[in-house]
Amino acid sequence: MTDQAVETDGVRLSGDPAGESRFLGRDRELKELRADIERAGLDTLSGRKAPRARVLLIAGRPGSGRTALAAELVARVADRYPDGVLRARLSEPDGSPVPVARLARELLADLDRTVAPGADEDDLTAALREALADRRVLLLLDDAADAEQVDALLPDTPDCLAVAVAQGPLTGIADVRPCTLGGLDTKSAVELLSRYTGSVRITVDPRAAEQLVEVCQAQPAVLTLAGGWLAARPKAAVADLAKHLHAADDQGTPLSRVFHLTYAALSxxxxxxxxxxxxxxxxxxxxxxxxxxxxxxxxxxxxxxxxxxxxxxxxxxxxxxxxxxxxxxxxxxxxxxxxxxxxRPAELQLARARMLERTVRLLQSCRAITETDSDRAREKLGGMPRALRFPTPRAAAEWLRVRRPALLAAARLAVADGELDTLARRLMSQLVRAMVAHFGTQAAAADLYGVHRLVLDVAERRDLPREKAAALLNLGDLDARTGRTAEALVRYRAALDAGRAADDPYATGRAMESVGGAHLELGDYDRAADWFGRALAQRLARNEREDAARIYGRIATAHTYAGRYGDAVRGWRAAVAGHRRSGDVAAHARALSELARVQEYAGRPAEALRTCQEAVEWARRAEDTRLQAALHIRLADTLDRLGDPAAAGLHRTAAERMLREEPEDACEIRSATSGD
The missing domain is CATH 1.10.10.10 (Winged helix-like DNA-binding domain superfamily/Winged helix DNA-binding domain)
Known part of the structure; x- marks a missing residue:
């Protein structure tokens, strides 16, 4: 996971006015923590080898500098762990724990380990432990909510070290001694202030600086706010801020008092x-x-x-x-x-809606810039305000990468109230399309799975069968593309039930066709042909001729795999006729190509030759150079078998010429198995 720029509640201030990044104080704590690494654990003392990674715990309230101390410790001992440092934040900003499954997936991504998008928590944590079994890594687990989170992520090897940050003890993890933080030492606290105020204001009144440190309880976050207040008022003395704080209501923590003083001065x-x-x-x-x-x-x-x-x-x-x-x-x-x-609640709701609407428009712009050959996309981009446009596709992809955690959090926020309104639907749709456009379905599969899972959860809670069917179909497609065909089949069957409950013909037809595709992938060709037949009947009943022609081809494919070449020939002939009537030249050419293949399998080389020659003509009309080249190569092979090597040579020469003009490899969408 990405490093944080300036520690969340720490003392390491890479963005402070002086431009320094040197760590301040905590020498005693650092010494104790480093000694704790070397300390023999209970297992070692009893003569047993430690079964898991050692855990160091840094405990303290938010704002105490606990994250900064953990980061400094990690930086000082990182050279002992040649396989690197992994970082994860275990709580959301509001304090709610991050699901372990999401944490494990992010850590696996940092290790370049891919896991099936639909894997559950147990599978993910097992994969993480397996990935770390032969590594020597250092884990920084920040803002842990409870011991169960930390325990689930611990490697099963004593060669790793985990540095956990939490508000209190992690009861349940053995052999952990917390390093509990209080305030900074006075010298370090004063130096922190001087980074904002400059040395002069500290030097002229060192006693006032020490009093201010005392009022702030030497807490780094409080001192940072105090320093910011003073930096914004160059003519104010340090004693002035101390007086303001003394005059303030004693209720609340030092952090809240300094914060409210800063807040009150804002416009x-x-x-x-x-x-x-x-x-x-x-x-x-x-x-x-x-x-x-x-x-x-x-x-x-x-x-x-x-x-x-x-x-x-x-x-x-x-x-x-x-x-x-x-x-x-x-x-x-x-x-x-x-x-x-x-x-007012209505004002907060409106602000949130404005934010989500802006996110939707940015995602639209992010996706549209990849569609440079689309007049409609260019027109849509031109109609957007300049501030919402990206200069290049690379800039859009970089924005999508950088903002990915916030975008996924926005998706969770959009459905947090259990609704699935129009804005939430648009956000989900645009997020999915932008990720697919820039990263591809395979690379973005885990994130896409999470988005569709959110939709499914809301649809199930709110009893929305149409949305449930759509989410199940999308999840099934992701399962199918990542090799989880059996799981995909279960999703598709559930989507079919939801589509029927919603009386949604599109979802029902798509689910039936997808069920057939899953059976085809699993090698059950009879069931595949049966389900494709059901989908075909629905398409014909609705007069959806183009889709019907495509499904004829899928039925023919199932018959081809099963070795029923006569049925396959009839299916491809129906597909050819359907594409010809619809005017889809490219699909017509490909259907003829597949028909020629099946005729050859059926032992009809003369018919295959004639069909293949017709397919070449239609491929030429479709301006599909790669298909033309593949067909010429097939013609050459067929002519060789028919005893005409001269004609075969001419077709191979034609194919080679086309391939030289087309730099990409000539390839064809095959409907038969690789062993054909």
């Missing part, structure tokens, strides 16, 4: 923008998200985010090629409480 519009950032999916904010939430321009939102980051209210995401910020976990509950207090 009305900036304050509203800040509290609405609590609605950002996964706590990740970019200028478009902030612009949509606040209803302001993208340029204005960009400036506001930069100002918030300077005040310590947001953290820049490191390594991101695009402007992107994270809402600190320690500030999330404060922002959420302010939003609930100052904004």
């Amino acid at each position: 009305v519009s900036a304050a509203r923008t800040l509290r609405l950032l609590s609605l950002a999916p996964a706590g990740l904010v970019d200028p478009h998200t902030a612009s949509a939430l606040a209803g302001c321009s993208v340029a204005g939102a960009r400036t506001a985010l930069e100002d918030f980051a300077a005040l310590g209210l947001l953290h820049p995401v490191a390594g991101s090629p695009l402007p992107q910020y994270e809402v600190p976990g320690c500030l999330y509950p404060l922002l959420r409480a302010l939003a609930d207090k100052h904004d």
Whole structure:
């Protein structure tokens, strides 16, 4: 998983005003943690080899610098683990635990291990343990919600080390001694302040700086906000801030008091923008998200985010090629409480809808830029505001990659209330299409599976048979494309039931055809032909001639696999006639090509020769060079068998010429097995 730019609640401030990134303080804690790595565990003391990875626990409240300390420890000992460092955040910004299945899949992706999209939690965690069995890696498990999360991700090898960050002890994991954090030492805390204020204001009144540190309880997150407040007021003395805090209501934590002091100094519009950032999916904010939430321009939102980051209210995401910020976990509950207090529920709902609508439009733009040969896509792009357009397909793909966690979180947010309204449907659809356009179905299969699973869960809860059928068909297609044909068959049958319940002829017909395709893949050719026949009957009853012609071909394919060449010839002849009536020249040529193949299998080389020659003519009309070349090669083979090597040579020469003009390999969509 990607590294965070500035630690979520830490002391490592790569984005501070001084531009420094040196870690501050925590020398004692670092020494204890490093010693704990070398400490003999209970298993070793009892003479047994440790069965699992050692776990180091850094415990502390959000804002205590626990994540920064963990990152510093990892950086200092990473050279002992040649297979690298894996990072995962185990809680959402609102504190809810991230499902173990999602965490395991992300870690497997970091290890370049692919797992079937529909794999369950047990399969994923088993695959993760297997992938780590022969590796020496270091895991940083940040913001763990409970011991079960951590335990499920631990490697079954003592050669690995896990550094876990949590708010309290992880009861249930053996041999773990927590390193509990308090405040920074005074010297480090004052130095942290000086990074924002400059050394002069600290030097002229060191006692005031120490008093401010004491008021802030030397907590890094509180000191960061205090430093941001002072940096925004160059003429203010350190003592001024200490007086403000002393004068403030003593209720609440130091963090809440400094935060509210900073918040109170914001303009009305900036304050509203800040509290609405609590609605950002996964706590990740970019200028478009902030612009949509606040209803302001993208340029204005960009400036506001930069100002918030300077005040310590947001953290820049490191390594991101695009402007992107994270809402600190320690500030999330404060922002959420302010939003609930100052904004009506209808206003929050409207802000969320604006954000999701902006996401939909960005996804449309992201996909449309890949369709450069489509006049309609170009027209749609031209009608979009300049701020929503991507300059190149590469830029669109990069945006999709960078914003992927936030986009998937937006999909979860869209259906979080158990509804599946028009906006949620559009978001799901555009997200799927954009991912397929840029990454391909295979590469994006895991994410697509998650999106369709969300739709299915809502459809089942709300008893929406039409949406249920669509989700099941999409999930079945993903299972089929990743080799899980038996699972796909179960999905397709369930989709058929849902389609019938919804009285949806499209879903019903597609499900019947997909059931036939699954049986074909499983080698049950009789059932495949039967289900294709049912789908064909429905298409004919609805006068859907083009689809009927295609299904005739699928029936013929099943008969070909079963060795029933006579039935296969009749099926392909029906497909040829159907494509000819519909005017689909390319499909007509391919159907003739398959008919010629089956005639050859049936021992009718003369008929196959005539059909193949007709197919060449139709392929020429369709301007399908690769199909023409493949047909010429087949003609050459047939002529060789008929004893005419001279004519065969002419066809091979023609095929070679076409292949030289067409740089890609000549290939044909085959309907027979590879062993034909």
